[in-house]
Amino acid sequence: MLNAEILTKWMTNFENRITQQKDHLTELDRVIGDSDHGNNMERGVNAIKAAFEKTPPTADLAQDFKTIAMAMLSKVGGASGPLYGTAFL
Numbered sequence: 001m002l003n004a005e006i007l008t009k010w011m012t013n014f015e016n017r018i019t020q021q022k023d024h025l026t027e028l029d030r031v032i033g034d035s036d037h038g039n040n041m042e043r044g045v046n047a048i049k050a051a052f053e054k055t056p057p058t059a060d061l062a063q064d065f066k067t068i069a070m071a072m073l074s075k076v077g078g079a080s081g082p083l084y085g086t087a088f089l
Helices: 004-020 022-032 037-054 061-075 080-088
Strands: none
Touching: 004 022, 004 037, 004 061, 022 037, 037 061, 037 080, 061 080
């Protein structure tokens, strides 16, 4: 069952994977876009981390997912911010 501990682990893993693959994401975007996807996603996961450092996840998972969504919406540019934001909402 999903709880604050599992959500924290999930988001930490997401952050680590995005950070590790930032250059690859940017290279993929270079072929079809403006080469900023890796940087945008890294800003997004850093915003999630900062938000959870300020207000750690709680038993209110709906609020926790809203926190994630708002971090992605506010920091990830292009179409990805709204897409990820909506997915997490």
